[in-house]
Amino acid sequence: MRSLLALTLTGAVALAVPAALAAPPAAHGGVHAAVQGPEALLRLADRLRRLGEDGLDPRDYGIPADALAEADPVAWRAALRQAATAALADLLHGRVRDLPGRVDLRRDTGALPLAPWMAELAATPEPAALLDRAALLPGEAAALKRALAAARARIAAGGLPQVPPMPGTEALEPGMADPVRVPALRARLAATDLLVATRQPEDPLVYDEALVAAVRRFQAAEALEADGRIGRLTFAALNRPAEVAVRQLRVALDMRRAAAPPEAGRRIEVNIPHQRLQVVEAGRVLLDMTVIVGRPARATPMLRTRLAAVQFNPPWGVPERNAREDLLPKFRQNPRAMMEKGFRVYGFADGQRVEIDPTTIDWRSVNPERFPYVIRQDAGEANALGRIKFVIPNTEDIFMHDTPDRHLFRRAERAFSSGCIRLEKPMELLDIVLQGTAGWDRARVDNVLASRQTAAMPVGRPIPVRLHYTTVVVEGPEVRIRQDLYGLDEAYARALDAPRLPRMAELRTR
Structure with missing residues (x-):
């Protein structure tokens, strides 16, 4: 078959149409045949082969070879239609449908039904242009595609x-x-x-x-x-290899496809890889702060919940894992110093919980695999939760809180908590919470804090909270990529590249 690219007399590049395709379209049958000329179908085939620029793998779509257009035009058109249909569905709704534990990812495919797009794919004289439009539909897609192209160019030039x-x-x-x-x-x-x-x-x-x-x-x-x-x-x-950036950018593009819009009204967004918290309302950032998140061994889970209450001067009921992994070595080293920091140790006698003087315990004989004690830290200046705890109900016992270790927020890498979120500006967040809570103001809060007594305040208007994992963000003209702290981008990329059974039956039902 002749090359699909030919030079015109003016030097411009033009498509050379195979003889079999130059026949009247109706002679070949197929949904596209009545409205799409052979040049448009060749442009569609070329666009499908460039799905890599959208973060997809063209090999996943069974794109027919151009040689088939000459040998069997009907089969070629049918295969091209199937490839275009599957690609359009993935460009609109994302290739990865769900991932375990990723409640932060939510698609609203109902707001973007496939049927009108598939009808347009069959009717438009330029189906390649339709794919272009679908590819740019998600917010920030243009910037992410430019960054992806640049990262791939760096790899082609030999890498960094x-x-x-x-x-x-x-x-x-x-x-x-x-x-x-x-x-x-x-x-x-x-x-x-x-x-x-x-x-x-x-x-x-x-x-x-x-x-x-x-x-x-x-x-x-x-x-x-x-x-x-x-x-x-x-x-x-x-x-960091350029190949890593390519995978993260591909994930970022797919994550944004048909992404559900944020909740209306005021909300709290915690981006775990960027280690930042923002309070957002009507597109405006009301508060922006650095946070400390869980270290990889104790990763902060992804959550969708609400800020429901605030506790002042909170005590800390130490989880068993923290007690045996974090505190046991410190008790072994100096139990009296732990007492001075407000830690209390409780055991059980005759079914009753009783307090035990930690200096009387042989801590070196304690088996961390069968930790027999309950540890609690009193409210106070040394308490690990600081002066304020923000309650966000969930099954993982995760909350947001103050911390006495203020110097840690100056560090560039802040993934070293046991999973909870430590706040750089807890009082500023409290000011926002107080705006919807009757009977509370800063004067009352200051009095409660000064009393050193534990008290709770239910939030008048609970604020939606999302703990999410977004390594790639677009800030103005810049695309910022952060380390894949917990390997969740890598897990997403594996799902993105996983082979998949034909989805034509699924597509017909949408």
Whole structure:
């Protein structure tokens, strides 16, 4: 068969139509045949082969080879129609339907019924343009597609240069000379920073001010401490393979397809990988703060719930896992110091719970696998929950709370809680909660806090809360990608790439 691309006399690229397709469309039958010319169908086939730019894998759709158009036009048209139908459904509704534990992901496919789109696919003279429109329908799709194309271009160009980390816990400090790391660092940043790429350094072996400024820009974009010092976290971010970004961007595109709109009114959004909390209302951000989230071994679960109550001067009933894994080593080291921090130990005698002096217990003989005690921490300045606990009912015993360890919010990486959310600005969040709660104001709150007595306040207007896992966000012209902290993007990507049985019967029912 002749090439599908031919040069016109003016030098423009035009489609060369196979002879079999140049016959009257009705001769070939098929739904498309009556309205779609052969050139349009060839453009559709080409668009299907470019589904990779939408984060999908063209190999999943059984796109027929162009050679079949000459050999069996009817079969070619039928296969092309089936491929286009499946691709359009995935562009509109997402390829991944559900994932265990991902209650933060919710699609509203009913708001985007397939039937009108499928009818248009059959009737439009330019089906490729319809796929283009569907691909750009999700919010932020254009920016994500540009970022995906850029990431793939970097891979095609050989990937991102690697920067050898410093030995041990050492950091590359501004002003240092290093014949290995500084040139590698400059090459790595030149791949993504035009200012570095176009500047010639006076001494290519010195970590000079201009390169420090570029590192600070990189750190700020990665939500790292922008101090110009290159330690473990910055080296890890610099050396993140471009292939990882491609997978995360593909996931980000699919997650946004037919995504359910946010709840109306005021709501609280906690983005776990970005370790941030926002209170949003009518498109406006009322409050923005950093948070501390669960470390990977004790991942914060994804939740949809409501902020229902606030507890002041909360005691801490220590979960068994925290007691045996976190507190047992501290009791072994210094039980009296634990007493001074307000920790109480309880055992059981004759079916009754009784308090035990922790200095009388041989903590080294305690088996962590069969931890026999209940531990509670009194309210106070040293309490792990701080002065305020925000109750968000759920089966995982997760809540949001204050913390006495305020210095931890200055860290770039803040995934080290046991699953609950520690708040940088608990009082500011409380101010927002008080707006809908009769009988409470800051003066009353201050009095309760000063009393050091535990008290609870039901929220007058419970606020929707979503704990979600979104590693890729679009901020203005920038696409920010954070580390796949819990591997949930990787799990999504595996589902995205999993083989799937033909879905034509499913599509016909929608």
